Amino acid sequence: MLTENELGQYIDKRLTRSAFRLELLDTYDSLGERDYFNRYLSGEPVAVLAAGRAWLKQLRADADAGIQNQRVHVLRTPLTDYLRFECAWGYAYNAQAGEDIRIIDLAERSLPAGLTDHDFWLIDDEHAIVMYYDDCGQFVGAEPASPAQLRIYQQARATAVAAAQPFASWWLSHTEEHGSA
Helix, strand or coil: CECHHHHHHHHHHHCCCEEEEEECCCCCCCCCCHHHHHHHHCCCCCCCCHHHHHHHHHHHHHHHCCCEEEEEEEECCCCCHHHHHHHHHHHHHHHHCCCEEEEEECCCCCCCCCCCCCCEEEECCCEEEEEEECCCCCEEEEEECCHHHHHHHHHHHHHHHHHCEEHHHHHHCCHHHCCCC
16 A cells, blocks of 8 residues: 555656546545645635645646646535635646646536546556545555556546546536635
């Protein structure tokens, strides 16, 4: 089982062309985001997370190097407080930095067949990494999938991308979700 740091190293060693992330949870509880999440809940104006600044810099560097970063989040409106925070204080900036973010809103369409029932990364279309979280959305570890499972993740990515709509257009059509809690 990979820790958060080991996961980052694992991805960095393999990433040369593309990174895809499927997200299925309504809440991710990260120690690094808690203060910002609380600030969002208290109504502070949009802020770019300190940790996010490094991520935004990485996204821009990847885009400049021709590396595609892509994410699909399966969610349902109305959004949880956390998902509103993630969209307003995270995705909006990530997309501007070059990440292709897409949304599958289960209030608008059914869950497409062929998706996995868990979060994962797919690096360079060759390395799938299964993500594990506890019931509160805290990361507990990650594990590289076996080569025999790779096709499952490639198909899940293709299905998710085909079924999702770009974040920017989805976000513009859901202005009721833009306010804080």
